[in-house]
Amino acid sequence: MSAQEKPSKKKSWLKKLVVVFWVGFTLAIIGFPAYLWAVSNNVNNWFGSLPSYSQLGNPEQNLTSLLFTADGVQLGSGYYRDNRNPVSYDELGDNLVHALLAAEDIRFNQHSGIDLESMFRVAFGVITFSPKGGGSTITQQLAKNLFNTRVIKKEDKGKLEGINGFLDQLIYKTKEWILAVRLERSYTKEEIMAMYYNTVEFGNNAFGIKSAAKTYFNKMPKELSVDEAAVLAGMQKGVTTYRPDINPENSKRRRNVVLSQMVKYGFLAQQAYDTLRTKDINLDEFRQQDHNTGLAQYFRAEASKDLLELCKALGYDLYGDGLKIYTTIDSRMQAYAEDAMDSAMQRIQNKFDSLLKIEGRDLWIDNRGREIENFFEENAVPRSVAYRNLVRKYGKESDSVDYYMNRPKKMTVFSWGGDIDTVLSSRDSIRYYKQFLxxxxxxxxxxxxxxxxxxxxxxxxxxxxxxxxxxxxxxxxxxxxxxxxxxxxxxxxxxxxxxxxxxxxxxxxxxxxxxxxxxxxxxxxxxxxxxxxxxxxxxxxxxxxxxxxxxxxxxxxxxxxxxxxxxxxxxxxxxxxxxxxxxxxxxxxxxxxxxxxxxxxxxxxxxxxxxxxxxxxxxxxxxxxxxxxxxxxxxxxxxxxxxxxxxxxxxxxxxxxxxxxxxxxxxxxxxxxxxxxxxxxxxxxxxxxxxxxxxxxxxxxxxxxxxxxxxxxxxxxxxxxxxxxxxxxxxxxxxxxxxxxxxxxxxxxxxxxxxxxxxxxxxxxxxxxxxx
Structure with a gap:
């Protein structure tokens, strides 16, 4: 090879590099915006549609309908598909705001929905095989939660979705970028922060921060201490993994990470962190919110039947539209009524049980006090839910019905002294429960x-x-x-x-x-x-x-x-x-x-x-x-x-x-x-x-x-x-x-x-x- 040929090849290689650079640059300047435009407008239905601007202004969420007494007390956790009670930014309190910023998005108040610094950090981590954490902002996470960008109905999928996992992730992420920018244009930072806390799940059927604060600590969000706020904010890294009721050690470690981040960014003093880091999570007030707890449980259940019909006639969804329902019930009188029944019925039941024992008879008697033979087997058992379910599954004449009715199993049963964990068959549990007046x-x-x-x-x-x-x-x-x-x-x-x-x-x-x-x-x-x-x-x-x-x-x-x-x-x-x-x-x-x-x-x-x-x-x-x-x-x-x-x-x-x-x-x-x-x-x-x-x-x-x-x-x-x-x-x-x-x-x-x-x-x- 001559000496003249070597420089020629070097120039050829440089020309190619320049071409690649300009092609890449052109794609970055023209192609990427064009790609964003194509996703935003779902060109040729390749990417699937995005929520409209009207949906951004009024995003659909299942909101809990709340029931209130005449004297202003909330009855139970309300009627819901998702137990979600929205709060405003002012109701969050500084502890929750600071904990979320420190844990998820410290530049939240500086960016416009997309944090370029975080994106470059993530990209560099991927290239160098040394991941440096996630790059999603609070606004991007809100977009994902609000519009379920990664759970798409079959009829709403674009032509390119579902073909390749990497391509799917790129499209999902792109949609979240676009939606995040649109959300930032539609709402203030305070509104976005509140919306985020209102949309996220915390386990135990608690959706949104108000339900979570009530469930885990029996407090309003603004009343949460700094360590309690760190527990709830930290759960968003993995709800099940960091749930304090089932994984207390994981939750404690994650809480301490959030607290240390709060120290790093000036939201918490080092001395306070040193005190809090050794503290166990106190769940003494933990109460899973469901319809079996709280005041007026029977009333709430009966009211729901009429409310379903009434709301339907009014054109509303009782379990999703976040209605406020004001009742005539007085919380004080309701509490007195429940106390009166508990007090009287315990005494009456004790009397009944003692006489039953003294008389040595079966539960079922006629008008003259004589036992009714076979009443339990011929009437009580066949009318039970357990028996009817087994008959429906196996047939009335099947031996399986008797087998499963007589099979002992663990269960928790009622007693006036408190619930009892025991082992009973379905047949025995029917007899047990029938004795209660x-x-x-x-x-x-x-x-x-x-x-x-x-x-x-x-x-x-x-x-x-x-x-x-x-x-x-x-x-x-x-x-x-x-x-x-x-x-x-x-x-x-x-x-x-x-x-x-x-x-x-x-x-x-x-x-x-x-x-x-x-x-x-x-x-x-x-x-x-x-x-x-x-x-x-x-x-x-x-x-x-x-x-x-x-x-x-x-x-x-x-x-x-x-x-x-x-x-x-x-x-x-x-x-x-x-x-x-x-x-x-x-x-x-x-x-x-x-x-x-x-x-x-x-x-x-x-x-x-x-x-x-x-x-x-x-x-x-x-x-x-x-x-x-x-x-x-x-x-x-x-x-x-x-x-x-x-x-x-x-x-x-x-x-x-x-x-x-x-x-x-x-x-x-x-x-x-x-x-x-x-x-x-x-x-x-x-x-x-x-x-x-x-x-x-x-x-x-x-x-x-x-x-x-x-x-x-x-x-x-x-x-x-x-x-x-x-x-x-x-x-x-x-x-x-x-x-x-x-x-x-x-x-x-x-x-x-x-x-x-x-x-x-x-x-x-x-x-x-x-x-x-």
């Missing part, structure tokens, strides 16, 4: 129909069935006021007298007659007023009144007062033989306290959308059921139950009224079914109507003695304790008041000739209170 409680404001407290059962986590609305049972003597109200409306004074004696009333069905007995099984022969007969639940006199006023008139009265269940016009309905709900009964009794105007009980007062615009306001449903005179007479008669009947405990045990009701007026009525399987009690005042039901999960589950299962024993203590609590709470402003007598009352209510009997007869010991 159930209950329902409701309190309303009669003048408005607003529901103030709702407790559907003894424990929502283990017993989901709501006994307020769906637990229809025979009301027993609670139905009698409807009979007497019909008589009063037809002109009978509560002072009208009847004799307590056997009756035989033709039913109109051939030779069949109706001859009810009294609960004591005997007739006293005593002449007594209608007022006293209702107070003492004398069946014979109620039957005589029913014979006079006729069943169809009583049915009409019950319907006007608010009973919606089907009530056939039979004579026997006078004693409460047809099933009704506590919800219906409270509405009916509230009519007496509301001067004869029935207002349908309600619990949703208004709803706002996520922007605070009102989209619904409840309009009370009112109807004039009876005139004011009849309503007052019924209140007067119900007072007699507290003075001389089965409601006297409100006076001598709970101190709610004095003997003559000279300091406070309370009307009341007990109800007990024939075999004592259902105990009821309702109390009526001007401000509150409160009622409770207590009974077994199935009708054959009850006390052997009728007297042990009567409403005065079982249901009254729940109502009594509740009223005690609300009267003692000065913040509620519920006063002890008198029923307002109509100025021109035309019906005689002051039965003076019986006053001596009522004031001299000591009946305070007619109910044994050994249970309490």
């Amino acid at each position: 159930q209950s329902g409680f409701l309190a309303t404001e009669p003048k408005t129909g607003a529901i103030k407290a709702w407790v559907g059962g003894i424990n929502f986590q283990h017993f989901k069935y709501d006994h307020v609305r769906y637990g229809k049972r025979q009301p027993g003597s609670l139905f009698k006021p409807f009979v007497y109200a019909t008589a009063v409306e037809q002109g009978y004074s509560p002072c009208y007298t009847f004799k307590d004696e056997a009756v035989a009333i033709p039913t109109g069905n051939g030779d069949e007659v109706w001859s009810p007995s009294n609960s004591e099984g005997r007739f006293s022969g005593e002449e007594m007023t209608l007022k006293l007969a209702m107070a003492r639940s004398v069946n014979s006199i109620t039957a005589r009144v029913m014979e006079i006023v006729k069943p169809n008139k009583v049915v009409d009265m019950a319907k006007r007062l608010g009973i919606k269940s089907t009530i056939p016009p039979y004579y026997s309905i006078a004693l409460g033989t047809e099933d009704v709900s506590l919800f219906e009964l409270l509405g009916a009794y509230g009519t007496f306290a509301n001067k004869g105007t029935h207002i349908e009980p309600y619990y949703i007062s208004r709803i706002e959308d996520k922007y605070g615009n009102e989209i619904y306001r409840h309009v009370p449903r009112k109807s004039k059921a009876i005139n004011e005179d009849v309503a007052y007479v019924m209140l007067n008669m119900l007072q007699e139950t507290v003075k001389s009947g089965s409601g006297q405990r409100l006076s001598w045990q709970y101190g709610l009224v004095d003997r003559g009701q000279t300091k406070n007026n309370i009307g009341a009525k007990t109800g007990t079914t024939q075999n004592g399987s259902d105990g009821w009690f309702i109390a009526v005042t001007n401000e509150v109507v409160a009622g409770a039901w207590v009974g077994g999960d199935e009708r054959p589950i009850h006390f052997t003695k009728w007297s042990d299962g009567q409403g005065a024993y079982t249901a009254l203590p729940i109502v009594g304790r509740f009223l005690q609590k609300i009267y003692a709470d000065n913040t509620l402003s519920i006063e002890k008041t008198f029923f307002e007598r109509p100025p021109n009352l035309s019906i005689e209510v002051d039965c003076q000739k019986f006053a001596d009997v009522l004031t001299t007869t000591d009946t305070s010991n007619i109910y044994d209170d050994d249970i309490y």
Whole structure:
């Protein structure tokens, strides 16, 4: 090779290098922007579409709809697909802001969505095989979270997506760059920071920082300490890996990394870091947010059913639109109701269990206290969820059904002393749970129909069935006021007298007659007023009144007062033989306290959308059921139950009224079914109507003695304790008041000739209170 050829080859190589440089430079200057333009506009549908500018201004997120009490307390964690409650930047606090900047994007306030310095650092790390961390800014991560750039529906994919993994990553990253720049143009830095914290997941069904702060530390975001903020900010590197509840050591190490970064960037003093780095993460307040925790669990579950329909009619998504739902529930009254039920039901259950043990019998008995053979196997087991699921899977005749029903397994079961971890078969667990007596409680404001407290059962986590609305049972003597109200409306004074004696009333069905007995099984022969007969639940006199006023008139009265269940016009309905709900009964009794105007009980007062615009306001449903005179007479008669009947405990045990009701007026009525399987009690005042039901999960589950299962024993203590609590709470402003007598009352209510009997007869010991 000649000497002239060597320089020629060198020049040729230099020319090629120059060409490559200019080609690369041209591609960088022209090609890359063209590529960005092509991705942005999805040229030829190669890359898949990007969110529109309108979507950027209003990005779609599943937001939690929140439920609030009338006194401003949030009920539970709300209704959600993702448990997400958005917060503003001002609600974050400095600790969260500084922790995120130090951990994820210290130049956040300087760049416009893309941090070139970080990108070059990452690129150099890839080239030199020495990665130096991620290059995504907070804004890029927000874009990914908001618009799911890496989870694309098949119909939305571009032609180049899904062909090659590297190409997919490039397209995804490019989209995030573009979206990050657009977000920076659409929002302030503060808004982006808040949006980021509102979109990220923290595990344990906590979406967004507000839910996370509540779940892990039971605090609002602004209340988080610097180390708590570092825990939550640090979780974004890997939620599961750094969850403090399941990986505490990993979480602690990651927290300390964030804290050290905060020291590095001047957000935290070295001395504070030295103290905090050795500190364990305190999760004493950790509570996974779900529908089994918090106040008014039964109410929230029942409300969701109506809210789904209401929101659908309004054109909103209950589980995704972030609505604010304002209820009539009062948090204080609700807490008192739950406390009253817990306190009373524990005592009642102890009594039931001890008698069951002494009597040595099975759970299921008939009206005479005799065991019902094979009831468990023939009725309880086949109706269970576990049995039905197995039959659906294997067939009714399959041996597998019995095998799995009898197979022991680990489970956590309810007890009044706290949940118990144990080993039981499905069959044994059914029997175990059946032994618990159930209950329902409701309190309303009669003048408005607003529901103030709702407790559907003894424990929502283990017993989901709501006994307020769906637990229809025979009301027993609670139905009698409807009979007497019909008589009063037809002109009978509560002072009208009847004799307590056997009756035989033709039913109109051939030779069949109706001859009810009294609960004591005997007739006293005593002449007594209608007022006293209702107070003492004398069946014979109620039957005589029913014979006079006729069943169809009583049915009409019950319907006007608010009973919606089907009530056939039979004579026997006078004693409460047809099933009704506590919800219906409270509405009916509230009519007496509301001067004869029935207002349908309600619990949703208004709803706002996520922007605070009102989209619904409840309009009370009112109807004039009876005139004011009849309503007052019924209140007067119900007072007699507290003075001389089965409601006297409100006076001598709970101190709610004095003997003559000279300091406070309370009307009341007990109800007990024939075999004592259902105990009821309702109390009526001007401000509150409160009622409770207590009974077994199935009708054959009850006390052997009728007297042990009567409403005065079982249901009254729940109502009594509740009223005690609300009267003692000065913040509620519920006063002890008198029923307002109509100025021109035309019906005689002051039965003076019986006053001596009522004031001299000591009946305070007619109910044994050994249970309490």
